[in-house]
Amino acid sequence: MRTEVAIIGAGPAGLLLSHLLSLEGIDSVVLETRTREYVEARIRAGILESSTVELLDAVGLGDRLREEGDEHRGIYLRWPGERHHLDFVDLAGRSVWVYGQTEVTKDLGRAREEAGQEFYYGVSDTAVHDLTTDRPYVTFRSAEGEEVRLDADVIAGCDGSFGPSRGAVPDAVKRTWERTYPYSWLGILADVAPSTDELIYAWHPNGFALHSMRSETVSRLYLQVAPGEDIAEWPDDRIWDELAVRLGHGQDGWELTPGPITDKSVLPMRSYVMEPMRYGRLFLAGDAAHIVPPTGAKGLNLAVADVALLAPALTAMLRKNNTALADAYSDTALRRVWRCTHFSWWMTTMLHTSGDPFDARLQLSQLRWVAGSEAGATGLAENYAGLPIGM
Ligand code: FAD
Ligand code: DHB
Numbered sequence: 001m002r003t004e005v006a007i008i009g010a011g012p013a014g015l016l017l018s019h020l021l022s023l024e025g026i027d028s029v030v031l032e033t034r035t036r037e038y039v040e041a042r043i044r045a046g047i048l049e050s051s052t053v054e055l056l057d058a059v060g061l062g063d064r065l066r067e068e069g070d071e072h073r074g075i076y077l078r079w080p081g082e083r084h085h086l087d088f089v090d091l092a093g094r095s096v097w098v099y100g101q102t103e104v105t106k107d108l109g110r111a112r113e114e115a116g117q118e119f120y121y122g123v124s125d126t127a128v129h130d131l132t133t134d135r136p137y138v139t140f141r142s143a144e145g146e147e148v149r150l151d152a153d154v155i156a157g158c159d160g161s162f163g164p165s166r167g168a169v170p171d172a173v174k175r176t177w178e179r180t181y182p183y184s185w186l187g188i189l190a191d192v193a194p195s196t197d198e199l200i201y202a203w204h205p206n207g208f209a210l211h212s213m214r215s216e217t218v219s220r221l222y223l224q225v226a227p228g229e230d231i232a233e234w235p236d237d238r239i240w241d242e243l244a245v246r247l248g249h250g251q252d253g254w255e256l257t258p259g260p261i262t263d264k265s266v267l268p269m270r271s272y273v274m275e276p277m278r279y280g281r282l283f284l285a286g287d288a289a290h291i292v293p294p295t296g297a298k299g300l301n302l303a304v305a306d307v308a309l310l311a312p313a314l315t316a317m318l319r320k321n322n323t324a325l326a327d328a329y330s331d332t333a334l335r336r337v338w339r340c341t342h343f344s345w346w347m348t349t350m351l352h353t354s355g356d357p358f359d360a361r362l363q364l365s366q367l368r369w370v371a372g373s374e375a376g377a378t379g380l381a382e383n384y385a386g387l388p389i390g391m
Pocket of ligand 1: 008009010011012013014031032033034039043044045046047048101123126158159160161162163164187267285286287288294296297298299300301302303
């Protein structure tokens with residue numbers, strides 16, 4: 001079998017890349033280990049930067065987002081006794097949208113299906129070959145157990161942090177940076193109306209808490225917990241009690257309304273960057289090349305920003321035999337990757353407690369400056385609401 005671009009991974013990066021390429025008349029085949037149902041139900045990101053929304057609009061994927069998503073002007077920062085609203089529209093001229101990754105993935109899946117995209121879900125043993133030639137190929141076993149060879153001009157590694165693409169770049173070529181944080185997040189989904197109009201990021205001596213949402217009837221909340229925390233130690237009542245303490249239930253008339261929890265999981269927190277994001281004819285995008293801790297809401301947006309650069313680069317390479325953008329892809333993408341890596345690290349270390357009282361004093365001082373100074377607030381707003389794509 002042959003295609004122009006073999007895309008490994010049907011997460012947001014892989015699906016959006018296939019969509020952007022098809023708008024340029026470029027063929028691709030998408031391979032995915034999981035089932036489509038699994039990928040579309042996987043609960044992950046919830047916040048889209050304005051540049052992500054503009055891109056989805058521009059490529060015909062914005063209708064349901066505009067109808068069912070919720071535009072937010074900013075966020076609340078809170079710590080015991082204080083609550084501040086940061087208005088990103090006033091500060092940086094940009095808003096963010098609440099729209100789940102599940103919904104982005106469904107919209108992309110539907111658009112690809114309507115366009116007749118060729119997919120292989122449920123594949124195994126994916127491997128990449130001959131990456132430094134102009135005839136690279138991928139081998140895999142289909143869901144039906146057939147051994148398949150897929151020849152391509154280019155391979156796009158959009159296979160997240162556990163896929164084979166990252167490992168296919170030889171150690172002698174790549175450099176990696178990694179930081180594992182000494183805490184995890186316990187995340188819940190609950191069938192209850194959000195107790196807030198916009199997200200609340202809360203610092204508390206017991207640890208960080210975040211009140212997010214998915215819709216008018218579904219809330220998404222997170223608690224900082226110890227790494228490897230046993231979820232069995234967290235019955236529903238304990239979760240709601242701890243969220244109430246950390247988010248400031250009862251302070252200045254604000255109340256947290258609990259409800260039935262429908263999903264509960266523990267997520268590790270780490271930063272990871274691999275350079276370069278290209279090896280021969282293999283181009284990496286999204287979590288395959290970099291991971292950020294979720295505090296800055298950047299992972300999905302960064303995956304979108306990568307493929308927004310990669311699609312025109314591959315188009316120029318395959319249609320005009322012009323490799324300038326493809327040759328610049330890794331360096332260009334990494335500028336944004338490192339900006340988001342810094343911002344995500346900064347938000348994480350400002351808001352998560354370490355147990356060290358000196359750290360706590362520094363964090364509260366930093367939070368007071370961010371909330372109280374227009375310069376401080378603008379810095380957070382510009383980074384959170386997102387730089388324009390291509391910057
Ligand atoms: P993925 O979504 O991981 O997709 C990669 C795909 O490749 C997967 O479907 C995988 O099954 C497939 N794959 C793996 N191995 C193979 C193989 N061998 N062969 C074929 N396919 C393979 N980001 C934000 O921007 N905002 C947020 O608010 C936010 N919140 C988050 C909250 C949580 C709880 C988590 C876990 C993440 C959050 N993120 C957030 C991060 C965001 O979800 C990821 O950065 C995003 O999914 C990256 O997309 P991707 O397409 O690069 O990778
Ligand atoms: C969500 C996740 C985040 O990591 C974040 O910073 C904001 C919102 C969410 O899942 O809604």
